[in-house]
Amino acid sequence: MATFPSIEKLSKAKSDARGLKAVIRFQSSHEAVDFVFAGSGVSEVRQSQGEAAVTLAASDDFWSTAFQLQESGRPWPGYESLTMGQTTGLTTTGDFIGVIAPHSLALQRLFFVFVQAVRPLNRRPFVETFRDSDNAVGRYVWVKAHGQEARMYYEEAGTGTTALLCQATAGADSRQYRYLLADPEVQKRFRIIAYDLPYHGRSLPPSGDRWWEKIYSPDLEYLMNWVVAFSDALELEQPFFMGCSVGASPTTSFRTPSISPHLFSANMIGASGPIAPEANVHEVQWIYASNYPGVYAGDNDYFARGQDLKRNGHKIHQGTKPVFLLCGEYDHAAHDQEHGAPAVVLSEWTTTALRDSQDVTNVAQFRKHLYRDDDVMALKGTLRLPNMPGTVKAHRVRRIVSRLTSA
Incomplete structure (x- = not known):
């Protein structure tokens, strides 16, 4: 008792x-x-x-x-x-x-x-890593997709020959990748490009669009076309695509002035690894809290309805293009037995559990598992929804678009 x-x-x-x-x-x-x-x-x-x-x-x-x-x-x-x-x-x-x-x-x-008060817990000390190589450069580029044009922000670092496109989780932006952008070992291997999709971070909604009269709710085609158009705007040749976990369960669009803007971003504190440095935990919450209201809910609409790997996962051929799931020990969405998370349903995929970790807070440990070979890499991202598991896959952009849009 x-x-x-x-x-x-x-x-x-x-x-x-x-x-x-x-x-x-x-x-x-x-x-x-x-x-x-x-x-x-x-x-x-x-x-x-x-x-x-x-x-x-x-x-x-x-x-x-x-x-x-x-x-x-x-x-x-x-x-x-x-x-x-x-x-x-x-x-x-x-x-x-x-x-x-x-x-x-x-x-x-x-x-x-x-x-x-019963069991004191000591968090790992916070260390500001990669100071000497923290040299990412921010730029804007005009991108055309869906008959619209948007001024998209991105940060870039690295001298590698292979471009690595980094997409943030639902309701967040490219700031999530600041440690990866500054990692000297990753910089040697890749040209790292972390971008903000329209409506996110420093990328405003598409120019000329009456976006305030609409509910932001991107589907698969909308999201992937912006990614491909951004890649084309930078004239990238077969870049790698890496996406971070959607983080939390989908939210509703309910919002009134009496409800704190921290209502959903506060969940990120509880969803972070319990011994992660406190500064990293609050940085994650800060990023979620600082994006426009409704964007988080809209992003999760896509992940909830636009991608069902129970139905389409078999189309990603593990033999020719392996997929790796890097799952934090405390990332409930990756191991959810009740709702069928990717690590449970897609058992043929290679799954690595990162001890002490949630999905977005242990930078040093993540780097060790990032490299697989020169042609395949992965960063796990998952969604917890009844009967509808989802994951963000790391594949070459055009290849993933062609496979998923043909589902």
């Missing part, structure tokens, strides 16, 4: 939340503890009494696992954060509009405070 931390121990923990005035309850099968917030932080920790604005509830089995570390000193996957706990039995109920939406970051932090 799980035993919650003592009131005394929890009272010593710090959890600030400006503007939050509410009672947040942690509940197991047999006990409950309240954190009382009074506008500037926790004013009281007590045994539960009265009503709570938000309740984080789970079984004794859940809390027992969440309060334990593996022999390696790492949390058990699926129990390391509020985000991932909701895939293994944790529920969050209560005042969505008044508390959950505007204070989602505070709830994420409070979960960490609660479980770490």
Whole structure:
């Protein structure tokens, strides 16, 4: 039976939340503890009494696992954060509009405070890598696709003869690739080009388009045509294409002024590896938080409906163009048994689990697994949706377009 931390121990923990005035309850099968917030932080920790604005509830089995570390000193996957706990039995109920939406970051932090009062966790120290080779150059290029023209931003580094196109995850942009762009070993082998699709990062929507009157919802053809058109604009010959994971489950387009812009980006803190350097975790969240509202939801519409590898995966011939999945140990979407993630459904593909990692936070470890041979490389990207697994594949751009659009 799980035993919650003592009131005394929890009272010593710090959890600030400006503007939050509410009672947040942690509940197991047999006990409950309240954190009382009074506008500037926790004013009281007590045994539960009265009503709570938000309740984080789970079984004794859940809390027992969440309060334990593996022999390696790492949390058990699926129990390391509020985000991932909701895939293994944790529920969050209560005042969505008044508390959950505007204070989602505070709830994420409070979960960490609660479980770490029982089992303290030491993150890896943050190291700003590749300072001496951090020399990427940013440029703009006008690109034509779908009868439209867009001024697309990209950053470039490296002296290799093979071009490597790097596409960010849903709702993010090319800043995700800043470490890869600066890696001296990757620079020797590739001409690294990380770009922002229209609507993302420093690439505005297509010129002359009344985009504000439309819902951003790209399909497979739209997305891939912009990638190919961008490649043509730079006159690249058979470049490699690499895409990063879509990160989190699809979201809705619901948005009101009362809902914090951190509502969905806050999930990235919980979806990051539990011992990843804290600075890297918040950098990931920053990137997600800084893109235009609705872009994240629109990107996930494509990944949800435009690509179903249960139906089309067999068309990617593993013998002639192998696909490799590099899956973080804490990347739930890659190993999801219930919904059939790529590592589960596409068993003939080569899968490598990166220990200690989520999918976008362990730069040094990723580089070790990047190289396969001069013709094939891969970076895993996945989507968690019922009966509709998806993955971003690393293939030559034209080859992947021809195969998937013929599906």
